[in-house]
Amino acid sequence: MMKKSPAPEAVKAWGRLMRVSRQLVEKAEDALKAGGLPPLAWYDVLHELAEAGEGGLRPFELIDRVLLAQYNVSRLLARLEADGLVEKLPVSDDGRGQTVRITPAGREMRRRIWAVYGASIADLIGDKLSAKELEALAGLLGRLRDPPITE
């Protein structure tokens, strides 16, 4: 079995991607912490649930949207529920499952997190690249996604 060697350009881009993404996440998380707000993962889940609307989402649907492991979603939802940010509803046609819906308090929390998170995004990347460059970046990253996005 033959193992590939990556091109030098690939190694360089990989290194940058790893370092930059970690730096950015860390700074965004720090900003939230400084504001007494919960971690980014909370935002991601609240965001998805807010987009899903009144119908809510099944936990397993959340899993691939937010890219978290099943047990992490399970525990994160338990915390969100304990804080009154989401509610779990039994689902009629599947006795195993449940539907998770965002509450008004959850929407408010999402808004508060966004005030800080959005500002971080503006600071960390919005101010550093032009609109064209940001689109170019998004385009390149889209092709690395799984599944890839071919715009």
Add this chain to the structure above:
Amino acid sequence: MMKKSPAPEAVKAWGRLMRVSRQLVEKAEDALKAGGLPPLAWYDVLHELAEAGEGGLRPFELIDRVLLAQYNVSRLLARLEADGLVEKLPVSDDGRGQTVRITPAGREMRRRIWAVYGASIADLIGDKLSAKELEALAGLLGRLRDPPITE
């Protein structure tokens, strides 16, 4: 105090960056795990130490290179030492500190990890973008770094 709102292009690029980087890290880590190899962080440290050569590095120098918290470096080095991959030497002119040097076994481990890690890089990004595109990506990411790289 006025909070900025990010441009839509910035939000889109941010979202892609977050999702793609997590996906890629996860896949690379999975490949290592499947090969019975230690996590990426081990590679990063062994790599820096290998580059540093016989002189080794002080733990605090490692901290900003690998972007890990001080306590994580401390514990990671303890594990690497327990596995015989690095050795800690007292440093003459500073009684608080130590110098960490990679051992032959450490170099060998680095080589083994790279066989898998490098192949992941080739698969995950080398095969998806051209050399020109990879350079463009690295260039854009470099400007997001702290400190930014202006090539």
Add this chain to the structure above:
DNA sequence: TCCCTGTCGATGCAATTGCATCTATATAGA
């Protein structure tokens, strides 16, 4: 109907991480 297999979501336990703090040494200033 009764398995058998698959999926949904939760959880016990071990490993890892984060936070705060500690010890030891260095350095600067009175």
Add this chain to the structure above:
DNA sequence: TCTATATAGATGCAATTGCATCGACAGGGA
């Protein structure tokens, strides 16, 4: 010199994460 402050690195403890598994229900086939 003596004291105060800063830096290097380690570590106790709590919170989080990963892994494996579990219990409950669904769906299909005999």
